[in-house]
Amino acid sequence: MCLAIPAEVIHIEDEMATVRVGEALRKASLMLLPEPAELGDYVIVHAGFALHKVDPEEARESLRLLRELASAADEEGLN
Amino acid sequence: MKYLDEYRDPQTAKRLLEALQRRSREGPPMKLMEICGTHTVSIFRLGLRQLLPAFIQLISGPGCPVCVTANEDIDRAVWLARQPGVITTTFGDLLRVPGSSSSLHMERSKGADVRMVYATFDALQIARENPGRQVVFLGIGFETTAPTVAAAIRQAAAEGMDNFSVFSAHKLLPPAMRALLDARDQQLDGFLCPGHVSTIIGAKAYEEIVSRYHIPCVVTGFEALDLLQGITLLVDQVEQGRAEVLNPYRRAVSWEGNLAAQHLLEEIFEPVDSTWRGLGEIPQSGLKVRDAWKDYDAAERFSMPEIQVKEHPGCRCGEVLRGILTPPECGLFRKVCTPQDPKGPCMVSGEGTCGAYYRYQMT
Numbered sequence A: 001m002c003l004a005i006p007a008e009v010i011h012i013e014d015e016m017a018t019v020r021v022g023e024a025l026r027k028a029s030l031m032l033l034p035e036p037a038e039l040g041d042y043v044i045v046h047a048g049f050a051l052h053k054v055d056p057e058e059a060r061e062s063l064r065l066l067r068e069l070a071s072a073a074d075e076e077g078l079n
Numbered sequence B: 001m002k003y004l005d006e007y008r009d010p011q012t013a014k015r016l017l018e019a020l021q022r023r024s025r026e027g028p029p030m031k032l033m034e035i036c037g038t039h040t041v042s043i044f045r046l047g048l049r050q051l052l053p054a055f056i057q058l059i060s061g062p063g064c065p066v067c068v069t070a071n072e073d074i075d076r077a078v079w080l081a082r083q084p085g086v087i088t089t090t091f092g093d094l095l096r097v098p099g100s101s102s103s104l105h106m107e108r109s110k111g112a113d114v115r116m117v118y119a120t121f122d123a124l125q126i127a128r129e130n131p132g133r134q135v136v137f138l139g140i141g142f143e144t145t146a147p148t149v150a151a152a153i154r155q156a157a158a159e160g161m162d163n164f165s166v167f168s169a170h171k172l173l174p175p176a177m178r179a180l181l182d183a184r185d186q187q188l189d190g191f192l193c194p195g196h197v198s199t200i201i202g203a204k205a206y207e208e209i210v211s212r213y214h215i216p217c218v219v220t221g222f223e224a225l226d227l228l229q230g231i232t233l234l235v236d237q238v239e240q241g242r243a244e245v246l247n248p249y250r251r252a253v254s255w256e257g258n259l260a261a262q263h264l265l266e267e268i269f270e271p272v273d274s275t276w277r278g279l280g281e282i283p284q285s286g287l288k289v290r291d292a293w294k295d296y297d298a299a300e301r302f303s304m305p306e307i308q309v310k311e312h313p314g315c316r317c318g319e320v321l322r323g324i325l326t327p328p329e330c331g332l333f334r335k336v337c338t339p340q341d342p343k344g345p346c347m348v349s350g351e352g353t354c355g356a357y358y359r360y361q362m363t
């Protein structure tokens, strides 16, 4: 099952990271991550492998689009 | 939690939902398919189906890896588990899926050494600790899982291990989406594309489907706002007669996808025709270990016999996976088939549609 929640990298040793999801700590291999990870990065983890590093810029942008969508929805409601 | 709470914000969710509820549509309902089993579970957990207006119909698709695994592959896994000295390793879901006459769980209670692992590197570790025994990893899963299995094969080769192999029953989702559209047994109006399969293959993977079938595809995340956004962007497109690939789930999915993982997949596996439960054989929808790596292919290492496959009479999981039947329409649902005594994989798996209907009391 996909772990839908981004996990925070809190420790790195060679190609293996320890990540935190809520209270839980898990191991995540960094072998498949296309870019280097650093402590404090958030990654998408599946079956013990980090597959994607969350880009904070992209995340901000997508939140902005979401809010825009919600405001557009409100305006429609007023019309 | 970061990257989580903001996508669950109830106020924004309410606004998006109310906007959808204000809309209406003439004619038959709009059928939007969520491909991914994790989406199905989120949708049920949130109770979204009941909240959406009647003109939007969400349909669960074939995105539960255990569910779409054909009975013959379950039977082969059971056969492997029965071989003397073999340690079979797998992710948990597969254990209780019934094959023609047995399951891995039943084999284990009869003495087979079947072990659940968290990741493929755990299977490698078991192989290192048991040099005199063959360790087989059952590779079941989509594009998200397959690279983690490819990584294990490459690692085993680097260490020169001779007691680790993979039974590859991996499946690829875009060919299944095409097969669903080609089957023409229902009209689908849009796809909520899987979140983390897309992390690997990239949003661009759906371009071909969009242009060939003129059906909108939106790559969607798993939280309430992600789902409402995905649905809204699909409804907008259908209403305006547009069909595009949109990727609002950019915090986890890029246009190109994970190129490192794609290259590794390409290096270790080759696409082959593959049989899916419910969908039959789909061209180029499975992954086989390439010849160059055949020492790590369980299908090469063990000479598996032809297996006579028997389907459970009455289980209609195949139709459920195609989205043409809902679980309560299956005569066995809840009466005979329950998560405690599942008759088909769609009831076993945490991502299975029958299991989701059962747990969330849908009738």
Ligand code: SF4
Residues within 6 Å of the ligand: B314, B315, B316, B317, B318, B320, B327, B330, B331, B332, B333, B334, B337, B338, B342, B343, B344, B345, B346, B347, B348, B354
């Ligand atoms: S309810 Fe059980 S028997 Fe019926 S389709 Fe689902 S898994 Fe198969």
